Each structure stands twice: as C-alpha cells, then as structure tokens.
Amino acid sequence: MNAHPLLSARGIRKTFGQFVALNNIDFDLPAGEKHALIGPNGAGKSTFIACIAGQLPGVEGTVLFKGDDITKATPVDLARQGIGRTFQISRAFLDMSVLENMTSAFVIANGAWASLRRSVLAEATDRGQTMLETVGLQHRAGTRVADLSLGDRKRLEFGMALANDPDLLLLDEPTAGMSIKERHHLMDLVASRIDETGKTLLFVEHDIDVVLKIATRVTVMVRGAILADGTPTEIAANEEVQAVYLGGHH
Ligand code: ADP
Ligand code: MG
Numbered sequence: 676m677n678a679h680p681l682l683s684a685r686g687i688r689k690t691f692g693q694f695v696a697l698n699n700i701d702f703d704l705p706a707g708e709k710h711a712l713i714g715p716n717g718a719g720k721s722t723f724i725a726c727i728a729g730q731l732p733g734v735e736g737t738v739l740f741k742g743d744d745i746t747k748a749t750p751v752d753l754a755r756q757g758i759g760r761t762f763q764i765s766r767a768f769l770d771m772s773v774l775e776n777m778t779s780a781f782v783i784a785n786g787a788w789a790s791l792r793r794s795v796l797a798e799a800t801d802r803g804q805t806m807l808e809t810v811g812l813q814h815r816a817g818t819r820v821a822d823l824s825l826g827d828r829k830r831l832e833f834g835m836a837l838a839n840d841p842d843l844l845l846l847d848e849p850t851a852g853m854s855i856k857e858r859h860h861l862m863d864l865v866a867s868r869i870d871e872t873g874k875t876l877l878f879v880e881h882d883i884d885v886v887l888k889i890a891t892r893v894t895v896m897v898r899g900a901i902l903a904d905g906t907p908t909e910i911a912a913n914e915e916v917q918a919v920y921l922g923g924h925h
Contacts, residue, residue: 714896759841777803784839826857
C-alpha cells in the first residue's frame with residue numbers, strides 16, 4: 676500500500692450563487708480501486724467529478740493527485756499528469772470514421788499536431804486499430820461515427836479516453852441511455868480493462884446492479900455531502916442508504 680492515496684480531496688466546496696452544490700467533501704481514492712459515486716439526482720456527483728477534472732472555476736479546498744496539488748490545474752495539465760475522462764465526440768468528427776476518430780485521439784495524446792509526419796500518423800493508426808480491438812469495435816473501423824449505435828459510440832469514447840493511458844479514469848454516467856444489456860457489456864469491458872492495466876477508476880452510475888457488480892468501493896452522496904462509503908456489500912446493507920433510495924428522496 677502506498678503512503679498516500681492516488682487522489683486525495685479535502686474540504687471541497689463548490690457553490691453556484693447561493694446554492695451549495697458541494698459542502699466540504701473529503702475523499703480519498705487509493706490506487707487500483709474501481710470506485711463508484713452514487714446518489715440521487717442533484718446530489719453533486721457530476722459537480723464533484725468536474726472539480727477533480729479541473730472543469731469548474733471557484734472550487735474551494737484542495738485536491739492532491741500523486742501527492743501534487745492539482746486544485747488549480749487545467750484539464751490539459753491533468754491529462755498530462757494522468758487523469759483521463761471521456762468526452763462526447765463533437766459534431767465535427769461525426770462524419771469521420773471510427774478508426775479516424777480513434778487515431779486522432781492517439782495523435783492528440785502524443786501532442787503530435789505540431790509535427791504531424793507520416794510516421795506519427797502511421798503509428799497512431801496502428802495504435803488506434805489495436806484500441807478498437809480492445810473495445811470491441813474492430814468490425815466498425817470504417818463506419819461513420821454518426822452511424823454508430825449509442826452503445827458503440829460509448830465504446831469509442833471509452834477507447835479514446837484510454838489513448839493517453841490515464842492512471843485515473845473519470846467516467847460520469849458512461850452508460851446513460853443504454854439498454855441494460857449494453858450497460859453491463861460496457862461496464863464489464865471498463866472493469867476488465869482497469870483490472871488488466873492496474874489503473875484506477877472513479878465512476879458515476881445510476882444502475883445499482885452495475886455498481887454492485889463492478890465497484891470495489893462505493894461512496895454515496897446526498898445533497899452535496901457524503902452520506903456513506905464502504906464496500907458494495909456494506910453499502911447495500913446500509914439502512915440510511917436504503918432510505919435514500921427507497922424513501923422517495925428523488
Ligand atoms: P448529480 O450529478 O449528482 O445529479 P450535479 O452535480 O449535476 O448532480 O448537480 C448538483 C446540484 O448543483 C444540482 O442541484 C444542480 O442543479 C446544481 N448545479 C450543477 N451545475 C450547476 C451550474 N452550472 N449552475 C447552477 N447550478 C448547478
Ligand atoms: Mg450527474
């Protein structure tokens with residue numbers, strides 16, 4: 676066990692006007708966890724992920740990653756330091772093929788735009804092809820992204836997030852809108868990839884079955900605060916948590 680956790684957040688507070696979205700969150704994430712963040716709508720899960728990902732101004736408190744203070748770091752800094760997240764593929768890329776999108780993720784990950792030589796592109800294409808196999812999209816390499824099913828598009832976004840080999844991957848509801856079957860497929864893929872590479876995952880997921888299957892640890896947020904954290908078994912047995920989920924708070 677390392678001396679300090681991979682990620683350590685202290686006193687995280689974020690307000691939107693008068694509204695307190697996150698109220699003094701303390702959170703430690705040891706390396707190797709597949710850590711689920713759950714809680715009712717509006718609990719502050721996405722806000723917390725966005726704070727870690729450097730996407731929100733005016734965050735109070737401190738976030739340490741590998742012992743370095745990343746509280747004020749930009750998303751570009753964070754990508755360089757090993758924090759990855761998925762992005763929705765932007766409109767401009769929808770007419771490009773699956774392989775072209777994956778390849779561009781590797782080009783960007785290498786910071787190679789400035790010197791885009793044939794060799795750089797060839798290598799990125801190779802790595803893109805391998806990543807398509809990893810995420811089960813090799814048969815879609817030539818398909819326009821616009822023509823992909825939602826499930827396949829999410830697989831592609833996941834693969835693109837892996838292009839710069841992040842030590843910590845942040846996923847905010849990666850399975851939103853997917854069928855139960857697709858949801859399990861995607862999250863099984865994510866979990867096995869994290870296990871194989873020894874990386875760390877922090878994810879928000881509303882399907883509690885997926886959470887209990889995939890997560891090694893679970894944090895429950897309610898109204899901007901942490902209600903409970905523990906193993907999936909502990910969380911499933913926690914009466915306060917059950918009350919939140921069954922008591923009609925959302
Ligand atoms: P969750 O992801 O748990 O559903 P969010 O983190 O998205 O919750 O939102 C937490 C609360 O903060 C919600 O009440 C939401 O309306 C509010 N909120 C989030 N982002 C903003 C914003 N940019 N401006 C104002 N309020 C926001
Ligand atoms: Mg959210």
